[in-house]
Amino acid sequence: MTIQWHYTTLEGLGLLSVSGFLGADSVSRFGGAVGWVQARGAGPVILDLALLRGWSAAGQEAVTEAARRLAAAGRPLELAAIPADGLVVPGESHPPVTIHYDLAAALSAHSVSAEDSSGQQEWRTTGWPENGLTPAT
Secondary structure: OOOEEEEEEEOOEEEEEEEEEEOHHHHHHHHHHHHHHHHOOOOOEEEEEEEEEEEOHHHHHHHHHHHHHHHHOOOOEEEEOOOOOOOOOOOOOOOOOEEEOOHHHHHHHOOOOOOOOOOOEEEEOOOOOOOOOOOOO
């Protein structure tokens, strides 16, 4: 099983949504998504985990590494709707990660609404549905 991802640039920030299970077998695909995000857009990156079914220790470490990579590019990482089975707790050498209860709270913290499409661009894996349904993994 692997993950699917969808990236949207919003006004002053990026939104990366991930679905599936973030385990050791999907860490490189997640890293590729983070590289895609790093090269596109500006400002903070919200990682929306609402559709993530869970993550392993390797997946949690991949999120911590993503925070480090994005911080080095001047783009802080924020998490929205983390899975119930884990919590990313970066060590002292990692950049701080803001955690939001859900995507609405994360967007609200930046005074952005999900309906705001000004300047918006989107990229996704081929497995991410365009109809808004939960993608199959």
